[in-house]
Amino acid sequence: MPSARLIAPALALGLAASLAACGSQTSSTVDGAGPDDSGDTLVIYSGRNENLVAPVLDRLEEAVGMPVEVRYASSSELAAQLLEEGDATEADLFFSQDAGALGALAKAEMLATLDEDVTALVPEDYRDGEGRWVATSGRVRVLAFDPAQVPQIEEITGIDQILEPEFVGTIGYAPSNASFHAFVTALRVERGEDEARAWLEDFSAQQPQAFEGNNAVLDAVDGGQVAVGLINHYYWFQKVAELGEDSVQARIHYLSSDDPGALVNVAGAGVLAGTDNSRAANEAIRFLLSTEIQQYFADETAEYPVVDGVRSTVFDLEPLAELGTDQIDLNELDSLDATLALLDEVGLT
Structure with missing residues (x-):
């Protein structure tokens, strides 16, 4: 993308x-x-x-x-x-x-x-x-990234690739944020409970850094505190609109349309x-x-x-039609209780 x-x-x-x-x-x-x-x-x-x-x-x-x-x-x-x-x-x-x-x-x-x-x-x-x-x-889920730390960003097409050893300790996320919960719910819907649990356990093993919200994740990427952040697209656009593109180090990357990390909520x-x-x-x-x-x-x-x-x-x-996102039935994002239980089980709350 x-x-x-x-x-x-x-x-x-x-x-x-x-x-x-x-x-x-x-x-x-x-x-x-x-x-x-x-x-x-x-x-x-x-x-x-x-x-x-x-x-x-x-x-x-x-x-x-x-x-x-x-x-x-x-x-x-x-x-x-x-x-x-x-x-x-x-x-x-x-x-x-x-x-x-x-x-x-x-x-x-x-x-x-x-x-x-x-x-x-x-x-x-x-x-x-x-x-x-x-x-x-x-709104679309994207990867915020620091170009100095992740020059290979264009090679990343899905969320599984951020589970590689090179990303240990370099990922930021917002565990209490509703958009992260929606992503995990989409992961459960697309891959099933067992595969979703396995992905989350591997993600937890990456020692991701937790932040209060998407803006805090983006700020951490922009400041070089982490290399990659899981956010919604518009946080980057708003930050650049406020500060000017030359004043923002972070950039965003869209994943492949068939990946749960590219969820359009x-x-x-x-x-x-x-x-x-x-x-x-x-x-x-x-x-x-x-x-x-x-x-x-x-x-x-x-x-x-x-x-x-x-x-x-x-x-x-x-345009959304040009993103080509392979969209799940959005009604299935309603199983929030199961998502929160799973996140608690793997220690990501």
């Missing part, structure tokens, strides 16, 4: 400002629901960071024609809350940071089938096969099965998939758009 490059050094501040100018509250006072809805407020449970998506969600009132209330927490917390609330939940729409939480709700039959014109906007790999949720943006949305606001909830997802909002995610945080025809004007991102 081609290494990523940055086209421009600044984020799309103009679009962010225009979105933010439309409001900064998490609930609204617009009167009236749509003609097909009996609820008076569209309630969204958002596992996405408020600082990132509030400028977008604040505009939903206009898009759906009714008041909007947003409740923020982590995706895993909100999924657990929804499973506990069941049919009694007040939520109409779940906006998740990852596919695993959406898969858990789909498995529990808590998500309604979306309108066909909504699901048709998103490629099959990035939506539920039964139309219960769709991706709204994507997604943020996405689904409508709760018991909602009284089905029309408005589907309209909200259409809004998240609109060209304008897809452009916002692509230009503001270097996430991959999931709608054809949208390209970042700030970051040099290959």
